[in-house]
Amino acid sequence: MVETLLEAKGIEVAYGPARRATRVLHSVDFRIGRGEMVGVVGESGSGKTTLGRALLRLTPLSAGSIRFDGKEIAHLGLKQMRPLRRRMQMIFQDPMASLNPRHTIRAILTAPLFLHGVAADARAAEARVRETLGLVGVPATALERYPHELSGGQRQRVGIARAALLKPDFVVADEIVSGLDASTQAQALRLLKDLSREMGLAMAFISHDLSVIRAVCDRVYVMRLGEVVEEGLCEAVFAAPQSPYTRLLIDAIPLPVVDPSWLDADLTKELT
Amino acid sequence: MVEVALTRAARPPAERRRLVAEPRVAMAGGFLLAVALIAVFAPWIAPKNPLEQDLMSASLPPAGFADAAPGFWLGTDDLGRDVLSRLVFGARIALTVSLISATLAGFVGSALGLAAGFYKGIVDKVVSRLVEIWMAFPPVLLSVLLVAVMGSGVVSVIAAIAVIDWTRFCRVVRTETQAQAARDFAMAAQAIGFSRAHILWREILPNVAPVIVALLSLEMGVAVVVEAILSFVGLSVSSDTPTWGGMIAEGRQVLHESWWVLVFPLAALFATVLAFNLLGAGLKRVLDPVMRR
């Protein structure tokens, strides 16, 4: 049994005025161990992105507890959270939107190092940044550039580098390979898996694509409309899904195998 | 360009080239620079003393027309004062007032807009309410009131314009700030652990700056017109100092005999405001695509 790094219980997230609030997450439990890669899968409206943000305390919780490395963090204030932020990071889906267009790559990557006092001076910071860029396969010439001057794949890697820079214990990757070419996606997944192994990183991998999750994750949480409908080891869940929704999701994936009956299979979803 | 100096954000190097390459920025900016230089060096550029009356040379037409006198390039008004010299000195008032009042309005409006858009909650409620109430006042009346209370003079005019127009900045900047704050890079900064103040200053402001810069330019155009209106009705600086609005007022009365007394300040006013507007539009075009891409 892997040692638990983060454990969340009864997470509730709701928006809006008290009486008519929209519930986005309802009584969600989540657990991840050191070095584990756990997938969170769901369709639109499932709340998976909100869960990722809630775990990192980027979205306020209406209720629930989050224990990170044994410490309760659900109610910590901004100041108290800051030292913890170094240990929990996020990689966003759209690197064009998540990298400040007005900062150079160097500025974007060195700022976190200075904030957390990880680098003693500019020289140390530069060295650390170059090292991390090397790890993700981005040339050092990118440091002078602005985000819009890099290719999409390079931006993606810079996003990953930014998260890895502080050597965190836990990373949430929110739909980071959606919309990538098969080749680029494969490269990104490889990179993540390698990084995770090398750095002992625990990763919550949010995706709508079950196949991707199957490829990289040990365990998976299946979410629907703000709730967890199934959870378990990938092997088990794929071999024998307990929830009919999980079954539906798995069957809906078109494998690259010609099969005329796939289209004709009886679909249980009701139309509105 | 003076607007460029006001932004604190580091601008991508390629942008400088692109700024000048954009035709609107280059032309309008060049024109305004020329006007600014004329205003600064007015005492040396103006051929005659703008206040000197010479009834012997009254109502002379501009050079090239019959009865024109040498030395009075744009003619004289009915008191014999040189139109060109008055135009040149009028530029001083126009630019001084527009620069200072626009900057003031921009500073106050942007600061409040940034705060309201970023911190939301009670700050936003208070600022928004304030703006609503403020904008309910009829602007012309308010400015007249202010000048009446403070007495005529450059300071009153500047104050009058700034006091009214800050709301324009506030609303636009607030909306833009909200938009920028909702983008992922703001959340990314939060995830890294930066304080709210840092995020507002280092992440949000550089992205809102282009909008502020473009607005400043437009605002300067507006300020020039407002000053002209105020001086037209005699509420601006003392009647001795030449202003374009004042010249227009005087010229209106002698329009049929000496059209040049009205036409030249009107043209100067028109050209200057047009230049400010073009500059603002050009700046927005150049600075925005960098962000939006």
Add this chain to the structure above:
Amino acid sequence: MTALVSVESLSAVATRDRTPILRDVSLTLERGEVRGLVGESGAGKSTLGKALLGILPATIRVTGGWLRFEGRDLLSLPAKELRRLRGQEITLIPQDPQTALNPARTISAQLGDVLRMKLGLSGSAQHARALELLEEVQIRDPARVLASYPHQLSGGMRQRVLIASAFAPGPKLVVADEPTTALDVTVQREILRLIRRMQERHGTAAIFITHDLGVVAKICDSVTLLYAGKVVEAGPAVDLFANPREPYTRALLAAGPRYDQPGHGMEPVPDAVLEPLRADYLASLLHG
């Protein structure tokens, strides 16, 4: 019997800098056939789709080859003829249901446009036909949907409306440009099923543009795989997926993750496979 669509050695470049976009592309499409047009982004599949619809932007210029529809060369048809063909004989199912519909007009108005302009229907006849069409795409409450605005409908619903719109004029060819990319995977399956049903029922041929090989395997009879504007492999779907001939095809199939094969999906296309393809592209680039 001539094929419905016959593309022969079609080549196109970017007007401004002459970068090759399509290189010597050939394919055929018979009546009622569904052909998948696959490739990674930038492969040129969208461009080919646009060429078929006659809506190539001015930024792209055809430099050679033929594009025949029912024997007529679309590239040399006058604009008026193209306009008549488009939206009538050749229609489009667009990629993003969100942006393809005008947010300010009701479904009834937008569907009505098609019915009026292409079928000459108006008034109650138009309304009746619109209801029929929506029922055909399995919308339960067609009257309500007709009265709705796009933002009031789900992504899947919007796509159904667009499909109804595409099949309404009774076209001979439907170009589906990544129609399910923006949809949830369960909705995708329903929409794919719907497209196939409609296509079979009306005997319409289809060009299905996508980057997803899995989708191609499920809905297409034949496949054309593009890389950098050139056809790498083409043939019946059954053959391509069971016995891919080209190394690139095999590598691409291996690169995608499969839930039935864990550990799959982290192998990018090897450089060794890409080298000859890239070299070929460079050669085209240099020879102009």
